[in-house]
Amino acid sequence: MYEQAEPVRSPFSGPDSRQPSGPPPQPRPVRQSGSRGRVRHGNGASDKQREDQDTSSHTYKNAEEVKRYATSADRAYPGGASGRRGLCSFLRARSSCLAAGIAVLLSLCAVGLAPLTFSNKQEISQLSTAVDALKRDQDDMSTTVDALKRDQDDMSATVDALKRDQDGMSTTVDALKSEQDDMSTTVDALKRDQDDMSTTVDALKRDQDDMSTTVDALKRDQEALRRLSTTVDALKRDLDNERSPTATSEPRLQEKALPCFPASCPEGYTKWRGICYKAFNTDKTFDQATAACGEDGGTLAMPRDAETNAFLITLHNSVSEYRPFWFGLHDQREEGRFEWVDGSALGPYSSWGPGQPDNYGGREDCVRYFAYSAWKYKWLDHDCRLKFYFICQTAPGTYCILTIS
Incomplete structure (x- = not known):
């Protein structure tokens, strides 16, 4: 009733194929699109x-x-x-x-x-x-960087301040060194002044000894005067008796001079080597000072040697250390030829300051002491019309005793 179906040939076998009939071969596998194992994103x-x-x-x-x-x-x-x-x-x-x-x-x-x-x-x-x-770490790092920058600025400001302080300290050190040098100079000057004062003290001690000797001599002279006064009184009484009217004869009186004795210096004067000296604290011209000394029977002082000059400087300082003093040297009669006020020549000794005498301005003919600077106590020629302190000298007075016979 039904016809037997023929076996189906594989479409993959050709006419000469000897393969038995059966199911067809498997088709080629289906390939997946895209990359294997790759994660897909999206829908x-x-x-x-x-x-x-x-x-x-x-x-x-x-x-x-x-x-x-x-x-x-x-x-x-x-x-x-x-x-x-x-x-x-x-x-x-x-x-x-x-x-x-x-x-x-x-x-x-x-x-x-x-x-x-x-x-x-x-x-x-x-x-x-x-x-x-x-991001938080980055923010923290930014904050830290800002803080470090601020610290750096503060440190820079501190360094600048320290540099300024260092400069100020250097200036202070230089000023202190300068002051130290000035103080060293002052100390040296004070030491020299101390040495001068020691010399002056020694001179004053010698003067004191001389004055003590003079005082002792004056005391002896006073005692001699007292005895002489007693003798004079006795002689006066004898003379009165001789002149009485009952006297039958009047003998002839004869006067005989006895040796003279040195008297003391005028008031305020100091005796040194037999001469009286005094420093006056009154301003006068050279001629006025000469006249004032003449009132005491003397002249302006004449330091003819170093010892007398040192003694006059002592008198100078006893009145004033910083005022100039006239003394008795000048060249008023002939420019450049200095002489003492008694008319004698200057002699071998002098104590001129550096560059002196210079006759500055053509009017400097009288001599005084320097009163300041490194030339203190040196001689300086100056204008005679100017007024300064002055030093006088005079010889001590004498007294003689007369006897009547």
Whole structure:
């Protein structure tokens, strides 16, 4: 009733193929689109749609290929219509299997992508946390850098202040050194003054000894005067008796001079080497000072040697250390030829200051002592019309005793 169907030939076997009849060979596997193992980002539905399209395209290509082989087989063998029907049934069964396999594969891909997406989210979260921490560290570092810059500015200001202080201290040290040098100079001057004062003290002690000797001599002279006064009184009484009217004869009186004795110096004068000296603290011209000394029977002082000059300086300082004093030397009669006020020549001794005498301005003919500077107590010619202190000298007075016989 039914005709036996002919066995279906494999469309992949040629006319000379000796392979037995059976199910057709498996078609080439469907290739997945995209990179294997690569994580897809974006919409999962669109990815699945693209995969379905790729699978359908490959299935269609395989079906066309099978159909092409089948058509050639139908042309080569009889009974080709039945073979085509069997082939179509096979293809429909294979398409269902392929669709089911594709669905399973897509499910597996979705299940595999889920943990990957979660893992990526965790990594992204961790990266975001790390980025935030780095930003905070960057902010902290910026704050630290700003603080360090401020500290650097403060340190620069401190260094500048220290440099200014150092400069100030250097200036102070230089000033102190200068003051120290000045003090050393002052100390040296004081030492020299001390030496001069020691010399002056020694001279004063010698003068005191001389004055003590003079006082003792004056005391002896006073005692002699007292005795002489007693003698004079007795002689006066004898003379009165001799002149009485009862006397029968009047003898002739004869006067005889006895040796004279030196008297003391005028008031305020100091005796030195038999000469009386006095420093006056009154301002006078040279001529006025000469006249004042003449009132005491003397002249302006004449220091003819170093010892007398040193003694006059002592008198000078006893009145004033910083005022100039006239003494008795001049060249008023002939310029450049200095002489003492008693008319005698200057002699071998002199104590001129540096560059003196210079007759400055042509009017300096009288001599005085320097009163200041390094030339203190040296001789200086000056204008005779100017007024200064002065020193006088005079010889001590004498007294003589007359006897009547």
